[in-house]
Amino acid sequence: MSSTMRDSSVTEPGVIAWIYGKLSRVPVVVLWFIVMVWSLPTVSLFINSWRARDAQRSSGWWTARPDSLTVDNYRQVLTASATSDLGKSLLNSMAISIPATIIPISIAAFAAYAFAWMRFKGRMQLFVATVSLLALPLQVALIPLLQLYVGGAHFTLPWLDKTIALFPDFDLVNTTTAVWLTHTGFALPFAIFLIHNYIVALPGEIFESARVDGADHFTIFWRLVVPLSIPVLAAFAIFQFLWTWNDYLIANTMVGTNPNALPTTIPIANLAGDFGRNEHLLPAAAFVQATVPLIVFFSMQRYFVRGLIAGAVKG
Amino acid sequence: MRDFIAKLTSTLVAVVVAVGVSGGVWILANLLVNRLRDTSSRATITGRALVGFLIAGLLSGNRLAQFSTVKAGTVWWRAFAQWLWLPLVMALLVVFVTYVAERQSATVRRLGIYVLACGTLGGALAALLNDVAHPRLVSPATYVAPIVCAGLFAGFTASVRKRRRQSAALRGALLGTSAGLFVGAWGFNDLGSGTAAQSIMIGAAVGVCIGAFWALAPRVSAASRFATERRARAAVFLAPALGFIAIALVIPSLRTIYLSLLDRKSKSFVGLDNYFTIFRDDKSLDVSRIGSLITSRLTIAAIVCLIVFVFLAARGKRRTGHFVEFGSASMTPLALGVLFGGFAIFTTLRGTLVNNLWWVFVVTSFSSIIGLLIAVLADGVRLERIAKTIIFMPLAISMVGASVIWRLVYISRDSSKPQSGTLNSVWVGLGRLSTGEGLGKIVFGVIILLPTIGGLLVLVRHLVRREWSRVTMPTAVFALGTWFSLRYWQVIGAGLGGHQFSESGEFTADPINFLQESPFNNFWLMVVLIWTQAGFAMVIFAAAIRAVPRELTDAARVDGADTRQTFWQVTLPQIAPTIGVVATTIMVLVMKVFDIAKVMTNGNFGTEVLANNMYREAFSNLNIGLGAALAVLIFVSVLPIIYFNIRRMSRMT
Numbered sequence: 001m002s003s004t005m006r007d008s009s010v011t012e013p014g015v016i017a018w019i020y021g022k023l024s025r026v027p028v029v030v031l032w033f034i035v036m037v038w039s040l041p042t043v044s045l046f047i048n049s050w051r052a053r054d055a056q057r058s059s060g061w062w063t064a065r066p067d068s069l070t071v072d073n074y075r076q077v078l079t080a081s082a083t084s085d086l087g088k089s090l091l092n093s094m095a096i097s098i099p100a101t102i103i104p105i106s107i108a109a110f111a112a113y114a115f116a117w118m119r120f121k122g123r124m125q126l127f128v129a130t131v132s133l134l135a136l137p138l139q140v141a142l143i144p145l146l147q148l149y150v151g152g153a154h155f156t157l158p159w160l161d162k163t164i165a166l167f168p169d170f171d172l173v174n175t176t177t178a179v180w181l182t183h184t185g186f187a188l189p190f191a192i193f194l195i196h197n198y199i200v201a202l203p204g205e206i207f208e209s210a211r212v213d214g215a216d217h218f219t220i221f222w223r224l225v226v227p228l229s230i231p232v233l234a235a236f237a238i239f240q241f242l243w244t245w246n247d248y249l250i251a252n253t254m255v256g257t258n259p260n261a262l263p264t265t266i267p268i269a270n271l272a273g274d275f276g277r278n279e280h281l282l283p284a285a286a287f288v289q290a291t292v293p294l295i296v297f298f299s300m301q302r303y304f305v306r307g308l309i310a311g312a313v314k315g
Numbered sequence: 316m317r318d319f320i321a322k323l324t325s326t327l328v329a330v331v332v333a334v335g336v337s338g339g340v341w342i343l344a345n346l347l348v349n350r351l352r353d354t355s356s357r358a359t360i361t362g363r364a365l366v367g368f369l370i371a372g373l374l375s376g377n378r379l380a381q382f383s384t385v386k387a388g389t390v391w392w393r394a395f396a397q398w399l400w401l402p403l404v405m406a407l408l409v410v411f412v413t414y415v416a417e418r419q420s421a422t423v424r425r426l427g428i429y430v431l432a433c434g435t436l437g438g439a440l441a442a443l444l445n446d447v448a449h450p451r452l453v454s455p456a457t458y459v460a461p462i463v464c465a466g467l468f469a470g471f472t473a474s475v476r477k478r479r480r481q482s483a484a485l486r487g488a489l490l491g492t493s494a495g496l497f498v499g500a501w502g503f504n505d506l507g508s509g510t511a512a513q514s515i516m517i518g519a520a521v522g523v524c525i526g527a528f529w530a531l532a533p534r535v536s537a538a539s540r541f542a543t544e545r546r547a548r549a550a551v552f553l554a555p556a557l558g559f560i561a562i563a564l565v566i567p568s569l570r571t572i573y574l575s576l577l578d579r580k581s582k583s584f585v586g587l588d589n590y591f592t593i594f595r596d597d598k599s600l601d602v603s604r605i606g607s608l609i610t611s612r613l614t615i616a617a618i619v620c621l622i623v624f625v626f627l628a629a630r631g632k633r634r635t636g637h638f639v640e641f642g643s644a645s646m647t648p649l650a651l652g653v654l655f656g657g658f659a660i661f662t663t664l665r666g667t668l669v670n671n672l673w674w675v676f677v678v679t680s681f682s683s684i685i686g687l688l689i690a691v692l693a694d695g696v697r698l699e700r701i702a703k704t705i706i707f708m709p710l711a712i713s714m715v716g717a718s719v720i721w722r723l724v725y726i727s728r729d730s731s732k733p734q735s736g737t738l739n740s741v742w743v744g745l746g747r748l749s750t751g752e753g754l755g756k757i758v759f760g761v762i763i764l765l766p767t768i769g770g771l772l773v774l775v776r777h778l779v780r781r782e783w784s785r786v787t788m789p790t791a792v793f794a795l796g797t798w799f800s801l802r803y804w805q806v807i808g809a810g811l812g813g814h815q816f817s818e819s820g821e822f823t824a825d826p827i828n829f830l831q832e833s834p835f836n837n838f839w840l841m842v843v844l845i846w847t848q849a850g851f852a853m854v855i856f857a858a859a860i861r862a863v864p865r866e867l868t869d870a871a872r873v874d875g876a877d878t879r880q881t882f883w884q885v886t887l888p889q890i891a892p893t894i895g896v897v898a899t900t901i902m903v904l905v906m907k908v909f910d911i912a913k914v915m916t917n918g919n920f921g922t923e924v925l926a927n928n929m930y931r932e933a934f935s936n937l938n939i940g941l942g943a944a945l946a947v948l949i950f951v952s953v954l955p956i957i958y959f960n961i962r963r964m965s966r967m968t
Binding site: 019113 | 322545559706724913
């Protein structure tokens with residue numbers, strides 16, 4: 001719009017100017033309205049988790065009074081019971097999330113360094129191919145992976161009619177190992193992409209001078225790259241931890257039938273599925289499940305945001 | 316508590332051992348490569364150790380060797396250890412042999428050591444075989460295969476190599492003989508018909524050939540050693556990641572495509588039958604209601620909006636020369652028209668495939684728009700961090716948890732009881748206010764009137780100032796507020812909100828069963844994902860907006876553009892690539908969304924999506940063929956996005 005239109009503005013009396021002045025604050029009101037709407041569901045869950053079963057069933061969370069709150073739901077959820085043994089599944093979630101976070105970091109860091117600072121034929125094509133797998137939906141690999149864990153991989157030689165095992169059967173199905181192995185595989189394209197974006201932006205002169213001093217790639221990687229890229233490694237660790245802790249699909253596929261290996265999301269989903277007597281435990285259980293990621297999120301938010309941005313904006 | 320510590324310790328030990336062992340192997344590989352420049356034998360050693368490892372690994376992986384047979388029900392890591400020990404020992408022995416042999420400068424001595432040692436190793440491996448694995452020595456295949464292979468290999472290498480053709484042919488013949496012996500003896504014969512002695516003889520013969528092949532390898536020059544070092548190092552750095560990706564992603568994906576062409580038990584080939592099953596099923600694609608598309612209120616609204624758009628855009632073109640322009644008055648009706656049109660189509664066509672498209676359409680656009688809106692609104696506001704953190708927080712909550720949270724919002728109870736769900740309580744409460752009387756009704760009515768009047772005021776101001784591009788938003792607010800007020804005060808219709816009147820004229824609540832009333836229950840499920848993803852979009856957009864060079868916006872200001880124009884004409888085009896990234900990321904996520912549909916409705920009431928359908932078919936109904944076909948469909952639907960990403964990255968580098 002040209003500035004001539006602005007100049008033609010009519011002069012207004014004080015009251016109207018005051019009203020328009022107030023109207024200019026509308027965006028802030030809208031913002032805080034959205035923020036309120038966004039936080040309401042979580043708040044309602046939190047309040048309901050402290051309310052007794054009958055109260056939850058008969059009235060809304062906003063009717064809660066401080067004196068009617070109870071810790072019974074949490075006690076019931078955390079102590080072993082037939083319906084939801086959340087204590088045990090918290091341990092299983094740990095047993096999945098910790099290896100699934102640490103192992104891909106190291107593997108991906110090697111590859112990211114190679115893609116960023118080594119010269120070899122087909123480097124770019126290989127990198128693009130690897131990173132394009134980022135968008136691969138994990139459903140595509142799920143059935144064969146489960147088959148691999150159940151019985152290994154076999155190949156029948158054509159014409160010879162002999163079957164050989166390419167990947168022996170280690171009886172991995174229904175173990176937490178199967179879950180974190182799967183997570184590791186699926187995390188790698190994103191991990192390589194994220195870490196590569198960071199490493200490739202490091203100043204190349206450092207590496208050049210180190211090479212002149214006789215350092216090889218192995219030394220440079222350990223002595224220079226790893227210490228310098230701690231922020232991005234932390235960012236990826238947070239991502240991967242949240243993702244593996246919150247995962248439901250892979251865990252349900254790989255260990256869904258072994259009650260001793262279930263991570264937290266599965267008992268909660270089961271609890272939500274049976275619409276039954278124990279539905280009042282759902283808010284407490286969901287809140288316990290969310291506590292760990294929320295702690296990680298709030299304590300490391302800075303790294304988390306930085307990682308998100310590095311993954312999206314630079315890419 | 317003791318359980319906890321035990322489990323934690325065992326987890327940590329497992330991690331430490333896994334990282335330690337693989338890290339150790341990796342560092343060893345690196346150290347080997349480190350020495351490559353000094354002498355070629357280290358590379359030779361690595362390669363040959365790998366050959367030994369693979370041969371022994373094949374034997375023990377197939378449980379053919381003694382001691383490596385595993386009883387059923389063994390813990391996985393013990394089974395793993397039993398598989399691993401033989402290949403490791405074999406690799407170490409090969410390393411030793413190669414190391415000793417490569418130190419000899421005389422070719423004859425080298426040949427002698429290699430032939431003797433490898434023959435022994437081959438024989439020893441064969442001696443370790445189970446009784447069931449011994450082949451017959453006297454059979455045509457045992458003799459014909461090596462001769463044929465030797466001829467083929469020798470011919471091939473001789474034709475490929477330009478220099479030193481004879482020695483190349485000799486080595487080819489040796490390699491062919493060993494491969495032919497191996498395949499001929501164990502591949503073509505009925506296993507178990509021979510004796511251990513026969514096995515050992517063939518094994519030793521294979522070993523001798525491989526040994527001679529290694530001994531006759533030409534010595535490499537320093538320059539080529541240097542190149543080898545570089546390649547080997549890259550391979551060592553890349554191998555773990557690429558290996559994992561190949562085993563966990565690439566090969567399974569290809570196998571899924573193959574499985575989708577087989578029947579439910581993967582027994583026989585059925586071609587594209589599984590795909591036909593999907594597309595012929597009414598549950599996947601139901602077009603029977605297509606006629607009602609014309610009469611749908613949403614269609615009419617979409618058409619009206621699009622007419623308004625065309626009108627405004629034509630006016631805009633006359634003034635600015637652009638038919639479509641960001642931030643112009645015609646944008647709001649266009650957006651609304653597309654939105655209404657999309658909803659009209661997605662609510663008349665039903666089925667899994669349509670639902671998925673609807674998810675992509677709604678979640679991607681809403682998350683991006685809300686994210687962008689918040690990023691803009693919160694920029695520089697007091698307490699910006701707190702606002703953003705609250706919007707962002709749902710990203711840390713699992714989809715299962717988010718579904719549980721939103722169930723509380725959506726609960727619908729019998730109309731005779733008080734509503735305990737947030738949304739229904741609001742909805743029924745609105746009905747109570749609108750149809751009731753007294754102070755509450757007046758207060759709420761006035762609260763609604765305020766933004767309506769505000770909208771009118773802004774509208775008037777812009778009209779007076781002839782700022783045509785800015786009138787659509789206040790018009791929309793004013794129109795919406797007026798319509799709402801007219802309904803609320805019962806000027807039009809019988810009042811707003813969830814209510815109905817019994818025959819005696821009594822107020823009865825009429826809650827909405829958000830999760831069961833098709834087709835809009837789909838939308839209520841999408842809200843859950845929007846709730847988590849808007850924060851993601853917001854963070855990215857906020858960073859992108861901050862990354863727009865100040866000079867650009869300042870220059871626009873100097874040229875007389877106001878905040879609004881600067882945003883639409885300068886900032887938005889600058890962050891357009893980021894919008895693409897965010898949209899594609901969310902699209903990929905939406906295509907594989909599973910948890911929400913599974914937890915909230917399990918695909919009932921017309922809310923099935925591909926991912927949940929795939930899970931049900933493959934893992935509940937055990938129809939592997941159909942499940943794989945559905946997975947392939949999900950894959951195909953993200954292929955354009957993968958292509959887009961590849962193009963973007965290729966351009967970037």
